[in-house]
Amino acid sequence: MADPNPSDSRILRIWDSFKSRIPEIWSSISVPVVAVIISLLIGAIILLISGSNPLRAYGALLEGALGDAGGIRRTLEKATPLIFSGLAVAFAFKAGLFNIGAQGQLIFGALVASIVGFGISGIPAIIHVPLALIAGATAGALYGAIPGALRTFTGAHEVITTIMLNYIALNITDYLANGPLKDPTPGNIVARTPKIFDSAVIPDLPFIEWLPLGFVVACLMASITWWLLWRTTLGYEIRTVGQNPNAARYAGMRVAQTVILTMVISGLLAGLGGAVETQGIVYRFQPGFNVNLGFDGITIALLGKTSPFGVIPAALLVGAMRAGASQMQFRADVATEIIDVIQAIILFLVAADMIIRWIIRQRAAAGDGISLSSGWGSNS
Amino acid sequence: MKKLFFSTAVMVLAMIFIVACGGGEESAAEGDCSSEEVFCVGLVTDVGQIDDKSFNQSAWEGVQAAEAELGAQIDFVETKDATDYLANIDLFVEQNYDVIVTVGFALGEATAEAAAANPDIKFIGVDQFQVEPVGNLAGLIFNEDKAGYLAGALAAMLSDSGTIAAVLGTDLVPPVVAFKEGYEAGALSINPDINLISTYHPGGLDVAFTDPEWGASTAAQAMDQGADVIFGAGGITGNGALIEVAGSEGTFCIGVDTDQWETVPEAQPCLVSSAMKLITPGVLGLVTQAQEGSFPSGNFFGEVGLADFHEFDDQVSQDIKDTLSDIETGLGDGSISTGYSP
Incomplete structure (x- = not known):
């Protein structure tokens, strides 16, 4: 009864607890934020040296990315596949696995979603859209299972196997798109599958023109991934395996199963990203599209500090830069390569920090045998 | 932690300063494209x-x-x-x-x-x-096949060994296939027994045209197998093949798309001509x-044709030039078919 205004004090308490967490929050986002600022600064210097006006260039970039509903939609559309591939890489990272294969898993997801999209007709969108999405996600999951199984049963390092599997995926999908699955439309000479039926196209949300539904799905998957990692037994096992597989084994966890399952879920996320790209943006599978989306996932995961919710702002940042790049070239006559430069510097700064911390952790862990994240050929 | 805050703030200020200095002059006003006069x-x-x-x-x-x-x-x-x-x-x-x-x-x-x-x-x-x-x-x-046909005929007439090669971008891109089919048909029209080594890049669209190392090693392999004229058709990949051939005495190379004498000067020691699309x-x-x-x-x-022979002009005999101009006429009036259909 001493407190005359209980609701005020509750707000104060929340504010206090928030305030007490500011240093913690800052310490987790400081590196990426500083990296972005330094990179934009270096980008501005490069623009100045090359005789452009950085203010105009960044202004046009911003306008192209966020200037109107169309720009915002473009930004969100660019960010969507990056969220998926970023989640895929970040998720595997939690188990100490470096999934370089998101690209292969993503294009298989994109291809299989397109097959379901153009191969099945006469079913309503409410069934067709999720069916194709699930098919794409499943394809990615199965393709992700391969390096997981190879890692578990033969000890083949997932970095090597996923890189090789990327080439296999690339060539198989190229072959299919230019061979058995080639668009038979008269006069078509392009290697691509037929267009998916309208019933498989991810519909727009009513009234909210600037918000692609695929982006909503991506954010939903980020939440689910977070929940899986931090609120379930499986997530606990995955994180334990990532931190110390020996301890996990000693505690009675099935490390082999966890590794495979992690790669399956990682592949599922990448495959779903490919499916969303096919059903929301490209409307068919075509070689030359989806290029690098999976590899960009590594950038996004690092920039997002391998946190499911960190992946979203990271993808939005990169997505916005890409969405505005054309506008920047058109209005300010600046070569779009400057975007790649800025992005590379961001990644370099963030990764350098991660590498340093990783080395510190490895040093600390040295002597206690194998660790899944201990890199090249050190598997017992 | 304070240090980090401080350095960040300094950087933000520095950035604003730089950006502000860069501001000011705007580019000259451009015409309004919607008006009748401005094209x-x-x-x-x-x-x-x-x-x-x-x-x-x-x-x-x-x-x-x-x-x-x-x-x-x-x-x-x-x-x-x-x-x-x-x-x-x-x-x-x-x-x-x-x-x-x-x-x-x-x-x-x-x-x-x-x-x-x-x-x-x-x-x-x-x-x-x-x-x-x-x-x-x-x-x-x-008609890339016609340009390829001319290149193939030229290659067959220049070859002493009876083996010629083509280093190609991916068959995912139809014009590349047209170049290759035309090249082979043109060569066979001159010498039905000629030995053809045509190799497509095995990678996807993202690498097939940007892999000069593969182009170079494929060209070297073809030369090992006796090829003495090599057609490089596949962007930077093809350019890699041309440059590789340039380092080998007595072997000719043929470029693609544009007159590569101008665009790939490193290939000049071997570049006898290019199968051009006059874009x-x-x-x-x-x-x-x-x-x-x-x-x-x-x-x-659009028109296609062979580029100028440049410094190889005296090595290409009048006979060859006459044959090429006959073929060009034949391709133009339809009396010669390359046999390629997309």
């Missing part, structure tokens, strides 16, 4: 650079010629991501450009869509075959027709 021509590249010494550059040179000859106001946008084709075309549409040139068969669908939505704007699609002609869209296409005059011609109001729709065939 605006925009170009959208395929994924790649405007100065790629090949395709995009040739088309852009055609647009630049339109600036010089027709007084057009011109601009370009480089595509970085294949999902941006339509968005990049729309940048010009929003500014009411009169003519929009899109480069590469991959932009065909987006170009057709934009042409249907904007009937007042003329579209030129380089390398885009038109199945159903749209009134305001002309596809500038080339620049084709684009200029169509832009001119657009301005004059006689814009054609459907497919418009």
